[in-house]
Structure formats: C-alpha cells, structure tokens
Amino acid sequence: MILKNDRFLRALKRQPVDYTPIWLMRQAGRYLPEYRATRAKAGNFMNLCQNPELACEVTLQPLERFDLDAAILFSDILTVPDAMGLGLYFSEGEGPLFKQPIKNIQDIQKLVIPDPEGELKYVMDAVRLIRRELNGRVPLIGFSGSPWTLATYMVEGGSTKTFSKIKALIYNEPAAAHQLLDILAKSVSAYLNAQISAGAQAVMIFDTWGGVLTKKDYLDFSLSYMQQIVDTLPKNDVPVILFTKGGGSWLEEMSLSGCSALGLDWQTGLGDARKRVGNQVALQGNLDPSMLYANPDKIRLEVADLLRDFGHGNGHIFNLGHGIHPEINPDHVKALVDAVHELSRPYHANA
Amino acid sequence: MILKNDRFLRALKRQPVDYTPIWLMRQAGRYLPEYRATRAKAGNFMNLCQNPELACEVTLQPLERFDLDAAILFSDILTVPDAMGLGLYFSEGEGPLFKQPIKNIQDIQKLVIPDPEGELKYVMDAVRLIRRELNGRVPLIGFSGSPWTLATYMVEGGSTKTFSKIKALIYNEPAAAHQLLDILAKSVSAYLNAQISAGAQAVMIFDTWGGVLTKKDYLDFSLSYMQQIVDTLPKNDVPVILFTKGGGSWLEEMSLSGCSALGLDWQTGLGDARKRVGNQVALQGNLDPSMLYANPDKIRLEVADLLRDFGHGNGHIFNLGHGIHPEINPDHVKALVDAVHELSRPYHANA
Numbered sequence: 001m002i003l004k005n006d007r008f009l010r011a012l013k014r015q016p017v018d019y020t021p022i023w024l025m026r027q028a029g030r031y032l033p034e035y036r037a038t039r040a041k042a043g044n045f046m047n048l049c050q051n052p053e054l055a056c057e058v059t060l061q062p063l064e065r066f067d068l069d070a071a072i073l074f075s076d077i078l079t080v081p082d083a084m085g086l087g088l089y090f091s092e093g094e095g096p097l098f099k100q101p102i103k104n105i106q107d108i109q110k111l112v113i114p115d116p117e118g119e120l121k122y123v124m125d126a127v128r129l130i131r132r133e134l135n136g137r138v139p140l141i142g143f144s145g146s147p148w149t150l151a152t153y154m155v156e157g158g159s160t161k162t163f164s165k166i167k168a169l170i171y172n173e174p175a176a177a178h179q180l181l182d183i184l185a186k187s188v189s190a191y192l193n194a195q196i197s198a199g200a201q202a203v204m205i206f207d208t209w210g211g212v213l214t215k216k217d218y219l220d221f222s223l224s225y226m227q228q229i230v231d232t233l234p235k236n237d238v239p240v241i242l243f244t245k246g247g248g249s250w251l252e253e254m255s256l257s258g259c260s261a262l263g264l265d266w267q268t269g270l271g272d273a274r275k276r277v278g279n280q281v282a283l284q285g286n287l288d289p290s291m292l293y294a295n296p297d298k299i300r301l302e303v304a305d306l307l308r309d310f311g312h313g314n315g316h317i318f319n320l321g322h323g324i325h326p327e328i329n330p331d332h333v334k335a336l337v338d339a340v341h342e343l344s345r346p347y348h349a350n351a
Numbered sequence: 352m353i354l355k356n357d358r359f360l361r362a363l364k365r366q367p368v369d370y371t372p373i374w375l376m377r378q379a380g381r382y383l384p385e386y387r388a389t390r391a392k393a394g395n396f397m398n399l400c401q402n403p404e405l406a407c408e409v410t411l412q413p414l415e416r417f418d419l420d421a422a423i424l425f426s427d428i429l430t431v432p433d434a435m436g437l438g439l440y441f442s443e444g445e446g447p448l449f450k451q452p453i454k455n456i457q458d459i460q461k462l463v464i465p466d467p468e469g470e471l472k473y474v475m476d477a478v479r480l481i482r483r484e485l486n487g488r489v490p491l492i493g494f495s496g497s498p499w500t501l502a503t504y505m506v507e508g509g510s511t512k513t514f515s516k517i518k519a520l521i522y523n524e525p526a527a528a529h530q531l532l533d534i535l536a537k538s539v540s541a542y543l544n545a546q547i548s549a550g551a552q553a554v555m556i557f558d559t560w561g562g563v564l565t566k567k568d569y570l571d572f573s574l575s576y577m578q579q580i581v582d583t584l585p586k587n588d589v590p591v592i593l594f595t596k597g598g599g600s601w602l603e604e605m606s607l608s609g610c611s612a613l614g615l616d617w618q619t620g621l622g623d624a625r626k627r628v629g630n631q632v633a634l635q636g637n638l639d640p641s642m643l644y645a646n647p648d649k650i651r652l653e654v655a656d657l658l659r660d661f662g663h664g665n666g667h668i669f670n671l672g673h674g675i676h677p678e679i680n681p682d683h684v685k686a687l688v689d690a691v692h693e694l695s696r697p698y699h700a701n702a
Contacts, residue, residue, distance in 0.1 A: 162640075162641065162676050162678075163641055164641060164644055164676065164678060167639070167641035167642075167644055167645075168641075168644040168645065171641075171642060171644060171645035171646075171649050172644070172645055172646055172649065211618060212618075213618075213639075214617050214618065214620075214639055215618070215620055216656075217639075246597070246618065248599075248600055249599055249600070249618060249619065249620075266565050267562060267563075267564075267565065267566070267597065267600060268600065269565075269566055269600075288518070288564075288565055288568075289513075290513065290514055290515060290518035290519075290522075291518075291522060293515055293518055293519040293522060293523075294518075294519065294522035294523055295522075295523055298522050298523065305567075325513050325515065327513075327515060
C-alpha cells in the first residue's frame with residue numbers, strides 16, 4: 001500500500017519535505033468530545049484499550065478534524081506490566097494503579113516475558129486494524145513505556161511524587177533492580193518488534209520518569225535499557241523515537257543510542273538541542289502544551305518562534321513537549337496544525 | 352555577637368573553609384518526631400508558622416540532632432500572598448490552598464504591598480527570636496517564594512499539574528501578569544529586606560515553579576523579577592541564594608543576577624554546573640533527596656561522589672536537590688551530615 005503522506009517518516013530520516021510534519025502526543029484524547037463519547041461507550045479506559053475496534057475508532061478521530069501527519073496507536077504505556085499479571089486499573093483522579101505491585105525480589109523472579117500475540121494480542125489486533133483503516137493516509141506510530149518508567153509504576157504500585165520505593169530498590173538492591181529492568185527491556189523489545197510486524201511504521205519509547213534520576217543513574221537504570229531495546233529493532237526501516245521527559249541535559253548520550261529522533265520537552269530549546277546533537281538524530285517537539293490555552297493569534301506567533309529556532313534544514317517533526325491537556329479547545333489545535341504547515345514552508349523552500 | 356560557625360557564610364562568599372558546610376532544605380520538618388509533636392501542639396501548619404515561639408522551637412530542633420552549619424527560618428513560601436489577603440490554608444494531602452485566589456485583573460489591581468512589620472510581623476518576630484536563641488551557633492537563613500512561584504499559587508488557587516490558569520494569564524494577558532509579578536517583586540523585596548533587618552544572615556529565593564516555563568518565558572516572567580529583588584538587597588553583606596527547581600538549563604543567566612549562590616536540583620551535575628558558572632557564584636546542592644532512602648554505606652559513597660564531582664576549591668555548600676521527604680529515617684540524615692564533614696576535609700586541605 002502506498003503511503004499518501006510520508007512527511008513524518010521523511011523528517012525522521014532527516015530527508016527533505018515540503019513542510020514540517022506535525023502530530024501531537026495524546027492527540028486521541030479527552031479534549032475531543034467524540035473521544036469522550038467512545039470512552040463512555042467502552043465503560044472504562046482499559047476496555048477502550050483492549051477493544052481493537054474502539055481503539056481504532058479513537059486513533060482515527062483526530063485525523064478527521066485536523067491535518068495531522070501521523071497517527072499513533074491508542075493504548076497505554078503500561079500494557080506490558082499488565083500482561084505480566086500486575087493487574088492495571090485506573091481510578092478517577094489517581095491515574096494508573098496496579099493490583100499486584102512488585103513488593104520484593106521474589107516478585108521480580110516470577111516475572112515472565114509476555115507473548116505479544118498472546119496476552120497482548122489485543123494491541124497487535126488494534127495495530128493491524130488501524131493500518132487497514134488508515135489505508136495509507138498517514139503512517140502509524142507504535143509505542144511503549146521505557147523499562148525504567150514501567151519499573152517505577154510496578155514498584156510504586158501507581159503514581160508517586162517521591163519515587164521512594166523504586167529509588168530505595170535501585171540504591172539498596174541494585175542487582176534486583178537490574179534484573180527487573182532487564183526482563184522489562186526484553187519484554188518491551190518483543191512488544192515493539194511485534195507492533196512493527198503488525199504494521200507500526202515508526203515506534204516511540206516514552207521514558208516519562210527518566211528525568212527524576214541523576215545523570216549517572218539515568219545512564220545506568222534508564223538509557224542503557226532503552227539502548228538494549230533499540231539494538232533489537234529494525235531501525236533502518238522503522239524509525240525509533242526516544243523521549244525522556246526532563247531529559248534535556250542528556251541529549252548527547254541519548255542521540256548516540258542508535259535511535260532516529262529525540263522527543264524534546266518544552267524546557268529544552270529546539271535550536272540549542274539541534275546544535276548539541278548535530279546531524280545525529282531528528283528532533284521532535286516541543287511546544288509547551290499549555291500554549292494551547294492561548295488564543296490562536298498567540299499560538300501562531302509561538303509556532304513562528306519555534307520554527308525559527310529550529311531554522312532551515314531537515315529533521316524536525318513538530319509536536320508538543322508533553323501530552324495535550326484534557327481541557328484544550330479543539331479549535332486551538334486546528335490553529336496550531338494549520339500554522340505549522342503554513343509557516344514552515346519557507347524553511348523547506350528548496351525541498 | 353560572634354558567629355561560632357561561619358563556614359556556611361564563608362562558602363557562600365567562595366572563601367576557604369576547613370570542611371564543606373551542609374544544611375538541608377526542610378531540615379525542620381515532618382521526618383523528625385519532635386517536629387510532629389510541636390506541630391500537633393500547634394493544631395495546624397499555619398498556627399505553627401504564625402507562632403514565633405513554636406516556629407523558633409522547630410527551627411532549632413534539627414540542630415540538636417545533627418551538626419548542621421546553618422539554620423533556616425521555619426515558615427512557608429506563601430506568607431506574602433496570605434498577608435495580601437488571599438487566605439492561605441492547608442488541606443491534608445492537597446497542599447496549600449487560597450480562599451480568595453486571583454480571578455481577574457481587578458483582583459490584581461486591588462493588591463497592596465504587605466507591611467513586613469504589620470501583617471507579617473509574626474515572621475520578623477520569629478527571625479528575632481531565633482537569632483537570639485541561636486546565640487551565634489550557626490547563621491540564620493531567611494527566605495521567600497519567588498514572584499513567579501507566588502503568582503502561580505495565587506492564580507491557580509493551589510497546587511496544579513497543568514498550570515492552566517497562570518499560563519493562560521501570561522499568554523493571553525501578559526500586561527496583567529507583569530502587573531501581578533511587579534507588585535509581588537516589590538512585596539518580596541520589602542519582606543526579605545525586613546528579614547535581614549530582623550537578623551537573617553543570608554536569604555534564599557525559592558522558585559519552585561520556574562522550571563515549568565520555556566527559557567524565554569522563564570527569563571521574562573521569573574528571572575527578571577528575581578533580578579529586581581536581588582537589586583534591592585544588601586548582597587555584599589548578606590548573601591543571596593537563587594534556586595529554580597528544574598532550572599538546570601539556565602544557570603548561566605541566573606549566575607549573572609548578582610546573587611551569591613545558586614541552588615541546584617539533583618538532575619544538574621555539580622561539576623558541569625561549576626564549569627558553566629565559573630567563579631561567578633557559589634553552588635548549593637545537590638544530593639537526590641531520595642538517596643536518603645538508601646542505607647548509610649550507600650549514602651557515604653554518594654557523598655564521596657558528589658564531593659569529587661565538585662572537586663577542590665571554594666564555594667560549595669552541601670544540600671539536597673529539593674526538600675527532605677517526610678518518611679526519611681533521621682539516622683540516615685546523621686550519616687549524611689557526618690559523611691559530608693568528614694569526607695570533604697581533603698578537598699579543603701590548604702584552607
């Protein structure tokens with residue numbers, strides 16, 4: 001099947017494009033009334049993730065409204081530990097929780113790599129269905145949480161502000177922590193390779209909590225396991241994006257992992273980041289998600305600033321610096337997407 | 352009165368010391384059983400802040416247990432907006448809240464600079480009492496929240512993850528935002544100067560939320576107002592410490608504000624930071640507060656690493672990269688303080 005819009009994949013490979021492609025983290029989400037309707041139909045969030053037809057439906061919703069250059073699989077970053085038997089559920093206002101968190105080394109030793117076409121078949125079915133329904137319109141992105149991020153939730157049992165349990169584990173029982181991270185890296189590797197076999201045309205690893213570590217611990221406990229995954233992926237054919245929220249200090253190290261692109265949060269200057277990583281990788285980002293609270297005129301000005309900051313040349317995928325907030329007005333998203341396409345053309349004039 | 356231990360003030364001025372001084376953010380806090388007893392006696396947190404005798408009592412508690420090199424006034428970062436009439440209170444598990452948050456431009460126009468010896472006299476009384484009770488043992492640090500951080504709480508009405516209201520204000524009504532930040536800068540300036548007159552021997556500005564801004568917005572909406580405050584302080588006599596959590600990318604700009612020292616969070620490498628700011632300022636930090644969950648042997652190793660990272664020479668004050676967590680074992684704090692004093696001596700051998 002011929003891809004009708006390959007700007008996103010071309011930009012990931014730092015090839016010329018006619019305008020800067022854009023997609024948004026959490027583009028299929030609560031800010032869209034049609035998403036809320038499907039979510040209500042599903043009953044709860046996990047049902048929505050586990051039903052391929054509904055997951056496909058919400059994946060496609062933002063593409064109907066906005067001229068986005070990629071679709072991203074609708075799923076959750078914590079499907080892998082759920083498939084390992086930890087019992088993922090969501091409680092209103094509390095975020096993700098596990099019924100059976102990791103409490104000790106015995107719990108770690110019992111973990112088994114989930115079969116992507118077994119316990120996680122619902123994800124692969126969603127990927128296959130979405131690819132069929134997209135019909136070559138834009139590429140489909142698959143994803144997973146990073147081993148460190150998964151371990152954080154698995155050991156804490158849910159969200160945390162202090163990271164007390166996972167940090168006590170890495171500081172006091174580093175061998176057990178490495179054992180946990182190793183089986184997670186192998187599981188994520190199998191999971192992402194299966195998503196690629198099912199049809200994902202790029203994959204992204206979300207390292208939501210890498211930024212709570214010191215540099216040394218980030219390299220040891222997060223980046224090295226993402227590296228282990230990247231090494232197993234067919235990255236010449238399927239680009240890989242790494243995103244560590246709060247990881248702006250470590251872009252050089254991340255860029256040497258063999259990934260195709262780095263996701264940037266909004267605290268990291270796009271132009272500065274480009275100077276630091278050179279032509280090693282493409283860059284994805286990084287509008288402050290809160291900028292979408294601003295009026296469309298201000299959004300356009302901010303888009304113009306970001307495009308100027310990146311400058312001429314290839315290798316930029318426009319995105320937010322983090323997921324879109326649930327209260328955002330969809331009209332502001334339309335203003336953003338259209339502004340990126342329109343205002344970026346001069347930067348690709350020789351494409 | 353002669354100061355018996357001036358290592359903290361000497362280090363802030365980048366003068367020689369015999370070992371690296373240490374104090375801890377939130378050193379008077381919930382991890383200490385004696386603090387919890389005084390807090391129970393006070394009834395609630397605001398009563399504790401507003402009663403100079405009790406505030407003095409908890410300020411001195413950690414000095415009885417640990418060989419700390421500075422005391423910090425026990426208070427809250429939000430006393431100034433409370434004195435402006437916003438009605439600060441604390442709800443279990445929710446953090447600080449305001450009864451009368453800022454809702455519109457009229458609310459901003461009504462704000463008046465609080466009189467430090469009027470509505471805020473309880474703070475000055477506490478400073479005077481603590482200085483007397485310290486009797487020259489160690490220096491006393493005064494502090495305030497930064498204008499941006501105060502504005503964030505005032506406009507959001509409490510804690511927030513999305514910063515939706517304050518960001519909508521700076522993006523859509525920048526003039527009103529600047530008016531709010533300007534009166535807050537003037538208020539904090541009067542407040543810190545009054546703390547100095549009352550006896551504070553160093554002051555620290557806590558910019559807890561500067562790190563949620565882009566660089567451009569950080570410079571415009573946070574640093575420029577901290578700069579305005581620093582300009583009014585007698586900084587040759589009373590050192591000023593600036594701390595922006597998540598501000599590791601902007602140390603160069605912060606170091607040019609005329610402050611004496613920068614507080615560093617634990618994501619920022621101490622050695623890297625030193626290279627970047629040169630001899631412009633001293634550096635305070637930056638052990639990951641979660642490291643105190645580790646056993647004392649691991650804590651010592653980590654202290655050794657941090658001291659090696661800073662290296663020989665003057666201008667380091669040891670601290671955590673953020674406030675101490677409530678569940679920390681006080682014995683681990685003792686291990687930390689003693690390790691810093693013992694292991695830092697070789698780095699000051701020619702002092």
